[in-house]
Amino acid sequence: MFSVNPCYDLQPASVDVEELWAEKNYEDHLVNMDPERQELYETCQRLGVGIAVMKAFGGGDLLDEKLSPAGKALTVNQCIHYALTRPAVATVLAGAHSVEQLRTSTAYEDATEAKRDYAMAFASFPKISWEGHCMYCSHCSLCPKKIDVASVTKFLNLAKAQGTVPETVREHYEVLPHHGGECIRCGACETRCPFGVPIMENMKQAKEIFGK
Ligand code: SF4
Ligand code: SF4
Structure with a gap:
């Protein structure tokens, strides 16, 4: 089980988990995910180790423009889809304070591709970019040769x-x-x-x- 979300993924490993959300760590322009995190996900995929994701919504902060370090709010569907499209990720354990919140998360199962698509939201983050880095978002589909x-x-x-x-x-x-x-x-x-x-x-x- 591992914490995965688009903001944690930008930050290097730290013994202090609070550092992952510290404002000072988002002051500069951030580019692409931390290479050690990427290597971890890729190693798990290569070895056939499934990752169960927690903190997909960053404790709810990623869903709120005022609280998110990204400066833009994401939706529940976008956060879940981001986590599920990382290499090796097998499942997301969605935290919830109420039955309604849990229903919002489980509605991901029936959400359209457009509702899940996080690419344009990520591209609009004011101080974070993933230029040249494939986010496995599938925003580029559909290919005439049906290549995934x-x-x-x-x-x-x-x-x-x-x-x-x-x-x-x-x-x-x-x-x-x-x-x-x-x-x-x-x-x-x-x-x-x-x-x-x-x-x-x-x-x-x-x-x-x-x-x-
Ligand atoms: S190549 Fe396709 S899957 Fe990769 S980031 Fe671009 S749109 Fe997303
Ligand atoms: S055929 Fe090649 S260039 Fe054209 S959409 Fe598919 S992957 Fe892209």
Whole structure:
């Protein structure tokens, strides 16, 4: 079980959990998630260790523009979807003060993709950016070749982080219905990505690394 949300993910590990929310740590412009956290999630995924998420809403602060370190409020659906789209995350344990709050969280199961989409909200954060970094948000879909860009990129990043292709990652890549090698470089996805990710280059690299 591990605390995962888009603001904690920007901060390096600390022995003092209060530091993760300290105002001074959000004063400067922040870019991309902490590399050690990313490595932790990727290592868990590679080893087949599922992460159960707590603090997906940052104790509720992320849902309130005045309290969120991001300076913009997110919705419950966006926070849950962010956590569930990190590598290795298997489930979110949604905290609740009331039955109504619990119902709001469980409504995620029936929420549309548009309601879950956190990409544009993240791109509007005043002092935080993820430029060039795939957030696995799927905002770039739909691809005319039906490539799941977020999944291809996730497996590509896992392989690149390892410097080799772990067998489990190769197996997961191979069962995707469509692969990076099918990319026709139409560029439609790149116009939709709010984080400036070089998707066509990533698809090319996926083909080189995985052979399809
Ligand atoms: S390439 Fe961009 S839009 Fe697509 S999943 Fe990654 S961050 Fe999201
Ligand atoms: S550039 Fe490639 S991945 Fe992107 S939408 Fe076109 S075919 Fe799909």
